[in-house]
Amino acid sequence: MLAKSGRWIFRYRYLVVATWVLCLLAMLPVATRVQDKLLPGGFSSEEYLSYKAQKLITERFDLSPISLLFIIHHQSAAPYSPEFDHQARRLIGQIESHPNVASVRSYLTEPGWLSEDGDMALIEAGLDLEIEDSLVVLDDISGRIDQVDLNVVMTGAPPLYRDIIFASGEDFRRGELVAFPLAVIALLLVFGTVAAAVMPAAVGGVAVAVGLGIVYYVADFRDMSVLSFNIITLLGIGMGIDYSLFYVNRFKEELANGLSVADAIAKTHERAGTAILFSGVTSVIGLASLLLFDLTVLDSIGIGAIIVIAIALLSAQTLMPAVLSIVGHRINWFPVLGSRRWSDGMWLRMADGVMRHPLLFLIPTVVLLVALAVPFKDIRPGTVDATILPKRYESRQGYDLLLEQFGWDISTELTVAYTFEGDPFSEDNLTALYAFGQALENIPTVERVSSIVNLRPTLGVSEYRELYTHPEAIYDAATLRLVNDSVRQGVALFYVSSDVHPFTAEAQALVGEIRAFGSLDHSNVHIDGGAAHANDLIKSLYGRFPIVAALVIMLTFVSLMILFRSIVIPLKAVALNVLSILASFGALVWIFQQGNLSGVLNFEPLGVIDATTPIVLFAILFGLSMDYEIFLLSRIREAYNDTGSNRDSVKLGLQRSGTIITGAGLILIVVGASFVLAEVVSVKMVGFGLALAVFIDVTIVRILIAPALMRLFGRWNWWLPHWIDRRLPRLTAE
């Protein structure tokens, strides 16, 4: 069927190309503006208990959902001196004049909003905007504060988000500048001619442009996270080039075998087309797993990547054969290198060596991969904070100042909302609140609890009842603030400080212990804060991950069983995939969590692995690694069909696909490795993880382990019980 469609495309090649050109022209203008439609954030879900707690607290206490923090300093005057206060009041006036600033608090009204050395003070501006809308007003607000004689550092969630997005974008742009010329060199190495090398890049580029155009319109119907943009682009280009690479390679081979252009297109379409189709399907299966996590950022990557890969697949199946039909023998124009000849011989010698001593290659390589994977058992998934930003960004400097000079470690604080019926100062409610406050104080990892019933250890319920006879009459500013800011009809807040990092097991246990104090339906204890969010995120992601991974592995297994008509081959393929991914995950933990090589790679160790990174990498790498497996095995299967010899088929398969797999891998390694230069640690981690996993896959796994196992399994490689064989659809690959 694919051979027929290949001939159809050859006949209507100009029409097909024209259709793609029209699509490109239609999509290009919106594709360049897709980032305008993407939203920041996406790391929380409405289903998370911490999200519900945050919503309850902001709504009931009429709080601004987000705020900006200004750290102010004067060259010669200290806070509360006339000059400092005069300038501060001017600044507050300027900030207040912005229409989206809903409230302003400062050191003038808040005791304790001074730095430890007393030289700096704080101003907080609550915005009446959601985080995604707030980024656009930042420049306007900072533009208003240029006229005061104060050093002002602005930080808070909106500037941090803005800077992370900007820095990530810069990292990707810088990475692409490095990666693109290197990828071109890799393509030239693989094909040896300029014409053949340009083709995959061009077709891959068209696919990405059209794919991003579709993402632009999809973003009208559902939230898409801006943090997905770079990964979508990266994957689109990578997969587009991969598919085109295999297609062009096979086409050149068929022309070299003496076929006419039309016949070469038909045969290439039949063989390489099927392999590409299955590669695409396995990639989509892996990426579709991201949709099962109910997290906007993962959904966005999943949807965006599936769209661009689907378009890349479509372009490789239609645009590429159409273009090759037009180009024909001119594909060999402008030869630059004779790489194919030496590399073919190299693969043959290597295959021969592996075939002769399979265990000699298998055992050390598997031991190496297992050793690499070992640190993965210590993974500490967490949510990243401002420390992923380079220190030269103002928002990061502000974050550090808050931490070091003001002792504001918001990440270790939890806000617990306790709900009840009626007036908080009624006898029953005060009794219940007091008991809850004492229970919180008695948790060993809790350092301090601040609430209307945790004022002094010498006060009991009866004293609190007396104190709150007229709560509005309390003079003590801190207590009056608690009365005004931490209780409402039906809800009271407890601010819990702990000495545990929010991403540790202790923090997760703390959140669990506090939640356990809720009534049986858990409706009266609601926790907001870094540890609670991390708890929800990690529980949600890693509660689902084993099932989702099993689902992906099973579906991939079935796809490969259909393609290769074997049980052992798919089993081996998924096992090797899992091993190579675990090895790269282990290396990520060893480097980025534990901090090894941090000096060489120039980053601050995070102490955690961003919880979404292993999941995104799994989704990408499972499909990507399977691409290489499919291209290798399809050539082996084809040789096996021709020769009937397991040993010869492995040698021939490796010889025929070694260069192309290594070339494709090399491009992705170059692209991934170029992001090691990134300043944002998360970007660096994704790039490094991708490069390492592909490197392991195309070198150790595909060239050494896979052939060694093929040799050891012998004729069992292609065993398929008859009752399964009868039930599977028949397809051919390569």
Next chain:
Amino acid sequence: MKSMVRKTPVILITLLVLAVTACAVQIESKAIPTPNPPEPTPSPRMLVLPDDDASHQSPIEWWYYNGHLQSDDGDQYSFHFVIFQTQRADEYETFEFGQAGITDVTSANHHVISSQGFAALDSMENAKTENLLRLNLGNFALDIESDGSHVFDARDLQSGTGIKLQTLAPTSTMLHEGVGWMDWPFGWTYYYTYPRMTAEGTLTIENREIEVSGEVWFDHQWGDFFVVGKPAGWQWFALHLDDGRSLMIAEVRGADGEVVSTDGTLIEPGSPQKVFDAARDGLQLDVLEHWTSPHTDGEYPSSWRLRVESVGIDVQLAPTIADQEIPSMPYGNQAAAYWEGRVDVFDTATGRNIGTAFAELSGYVDPDPLTWRNVTP
């Protein structure tokens, strides 16, 4: 093939159901335990003076002065000066603010100076200096030297008002309740007084500097307690009688507005201090008149009859100027406005002026209501 196609959705659906089930958040339930009884009030210790003039690690503390001064021209002035310090019980970080008032008896004017905001000072750093205490809030400052002398000043450049005084070391001390420690609503407090300290210095009124001298009353109080306003509060008096006696009287109201304690301490030159028990000593304070503040609508007592039968004191007290109200701190509780001013002391029987006093009246201004209280969720 058809059967496989039929089976695949079933497998998929099963796995998806498993995935969703696995994601349901499992939380154990645990009853909130019955709380332990609160910690007992700590036992008081003996005070060591002047060392205890320094700052203490306690949630609330204040250093308070009042006095009656005379210029070289014979003009009469009275003043009060106070620095409040609050801190969290578990942290060194403290917050201070100051207030002062000057009563110009001759012109019948009252001037107020407030500190400009909260000042955070490191009390540990203060303790490291050679002085017993050094507090600097910008426009308020207080030094207590190790020799027992005190130097304090407050200034408001905008209105041209200021006070700067230096005292000699105290010659007598009142330890209230006998040991300088007392129960207080919602807690406890150390409390002692140097009732008469010789002082001299400068007052600034409308940018005019006036050299003055006179006698100063010093109160130092610290502990763990809450100050609650109307209907709770207190009436407090510091009397300098012309015969050399010094008397402190305090009547404290609880959260329901009822009087919970009436205390007094008397020092006569050359005699040990007397601590009064209201019932035993016939201590009685009756309000004779009221004055309504035009600033806060607070209705303050403004004339009293004070009797202490055991020592034969029967006097009437009347403000020298009616309006000596001190507004609350900017951004603080509006109910924290108080009346602090010079009071003249008259013998009830003869009507003769027999001394001067200072009165402090707290808890007479309505607090701002809690606006959220009537909002139904």
